[in-house]
Amino acid sequence: MTLENTVPLDSSCKSIKTNMIKKTRNINYESRWHKDNMTSFDYEEMMQSLNLACDWIIEQSICTMATxxxxxxxxxxxxxxxxGAIREYNAQTRSWYVFGPIWHTGQAIKSLVMAYKILKQQYILDAAxxxxxxxxxxxxxxxxEDDFGMIDARENGEPEVSATSCMLEALDGxxxxxxxxxxxKYWQVVINCLEWTQKKLFLQDEGLFLDNYNIETHTAYSSPNTLLHGVPGRxxxxxxxxxxxxxxTKNLKFREVFYATAQRLLDEEYPEGNWIKFPPCDQVGGFLHPRQAYWWGRPMIMAWLDSGESVxxxxxxxxxxxxxxxxxxxxxIFRMTNLEFNTPSYGQATSGILSAACLWNDLIMAGYRDDYIEPLRQAIRFGHKMQFKKTSDSNLTGSILEKVLEPDGSDNPPFLIRxxxxIFYIQALSLAIGNKLL
Structure with missing residues (x-):
């Protein structure tokens, strides 16, 4: 195949912007699914599943109180x-809690926008x-203020620390x-944040970002897990x-930051297609994080489209x-996948395989359908099977099971609901429906 004239679907990159497929319930089969669809997917069922997942985010996960x-x-x-913050749910104690709420909320916004383009329901956009x-x-x-533009993106057990990755992962929403x-106004918040990040956190000569920013002391630094491997950032x-x-904006500094970072990724790639050297992967233990290749592999498609460089x-x-x-x-997929692709018996990571489906989507739309269509459909099927539809605990209805927990000797439900x-089910399913890949 040639590399020219191939365009994946991405919601916000100007050079690859594509209209989502408009769906109505009285259109014929050929316009619903791709013409070679021979899978077990049912259009109405998948649309209802998408709607149900959105409803879980909107009716259950979004915080409605100021405190x-x-x-x-x-x-x-x-x-x-x-x-407006997104919360997680503990099925064992039937309680809600927040973790990394800025980037989780940013990705939820992205999900709801993508679903709105498919479902065309105003309440979904209102929630976003x-x-x-x-x-x-x-x-x-x-x-x-010297920190004008910064988004306070806290994640771990240091309440005064904002995490760089969490801040950046909120922006696409x-x-x-x-x-x-x-x-x-939303674009201006993004631009202000990028300018602050480039000035305060980016190491230009390294193509790396410092991990953290202490809001109280106004100092930037990287985490011990990053420094452990002899690199000053990620x-x-x-x-x-x-x-x-x-x-x-046509601000060339932004482009320089992007390509310096992309080059560092090309230099540090190991194993093929992944980056075990950098957290949250565990180089010492030999395990790869299930979303690392998504976060750093998928933007390479955008780099290719912008630059024309096939590397x-x-x-x-x-x-x-x-x-x-x-x-x-x-x-x-499993969270604890090692270099030989072996895994433990427990610890699936549904969000990981659904993020992979988003990457596969872009490559299918770029002309690599035969390579990735079946893995994508398997991922969507898996996510669909993990959706709670009829439950005694109404807090679960519509959510996607992230993983089954190891037995602990109790009668508590062994469910981890992240x-x-x-969020990634909505993104992956919206892309698959919009691009007629099911």
């Missing part, structure tokens, strides 16, 4: 207004805007919403937000192939 209890905030994050307000409330908006609504190319910022496409293909090897017979499983 939350200490039990809901185990890491003691300091946000003045929690309205509600979530957006939580992120805006966590943004330094005073132009006189704002970009998606900005492009759908033509609201320049190559955070997540969602290609700096490239998208460049395409919006980036080849890297994305290697990441896609890493996921093919890691995918289990049931369609899922908001990310549902």
């Amino acid at each position: 939350i209890s200490q039990n809901e905030n185990p890491h003691n994050y300091k946000y003045s207004n929690w309205t 805007e509600k979530c957006c307000r939580f992120i805006l409330n966590a943004t330094i908006q005073d132009t006189d 704002l970009i998606s919403l900005a492009e759908l609504t033509n609201n320049n 190559p955070l190319i997540d969602d290609a937000v700096f490239l998208k910022g460049y395409q919006r 980036y496409l080849k890297c994305a293909l290697r990441s896609a192939n890493w996921y093919k090897k890691a995918q289990r017979l049931d369609g899922g 908001d990310l499983g549902t």
Whole structure:
């Protein structure tokens, strides 16, 4: 095949912007699914599943109150207004809690925008805007402050620390919403954040970002797990937000940041298509994080489309192939996958295989259908099977099971429900329906 004239679907990159397929319930089979569809997917069932997953985010996961209890905030994050934040659910104790709420909320916004383009229901878009307000409330908006533009993105057990990756992974949701609504305010928040990040956290000569920013001392530094391997930071190319910022503003500094980071990833790639050297992978233990190849492999497609250089496409293909090897017979993936693609008996990561489906989607649309269509369909089937539809605990209805926990000797339900499983299910299914891949 040739590399020219191939366009994957991505919601916010100007150079690859494509209209989502408009669906109605009275159109014929050929316009619903791809003409060679011979799978067991039912159109109505998958549309209902998408709707049900959105409803779990909107009706269950989104925080509706400005304040939350200490039990809901185990890491003691300091946000003045929690309205619109995304929460996770503990099925064993039937309780809600927050973890990494800024980037989880940003990815939820992205999911809801993608689903809105398929389902065309206003309440889904309204929910995305509600979530957006939580992120805006966590943004330094005073132009006189030295940290103007920073988004306070806390994740781990250090309540005064904002994590760089969490901040950057929140931005694509704002970009998606900005492009759908033509609201320049959301774009401006993104641009301000990118400018602050480039100035405060990016190591230009290294192509790396410092991991953390202490909000109280106004100092940036990297985590011990990163420094352990002799590198001062991480190559955070997540969602290609700096490239998208460049395409919006033509600010060449953003483009330089993106390609310096991409080059560092090409230099550090190991194993093929992945990056075990950098957290959250565990180089000492020999385990690869299930979403690492997605975060850093998928933006390589955008680099290829922007630059025309096939070296980036080849890297994305290697990441896609890493996921093919890691995918289990049931369609899922495990969190503790090692270099030989062996895994423990427990510890599936549904969000990991659904993020892989998003990467496979882009490559299918770029002309590699035969290589990735069946892995993508297996991933969607797996996610669909993991959806709770009829439950005694109504808090579960519509959510996606992230993993089954090891037996602990109790009668508690062995379910880990992460908001990310549902978030990436919505993203993957929206792409698959919109591109007629099921």
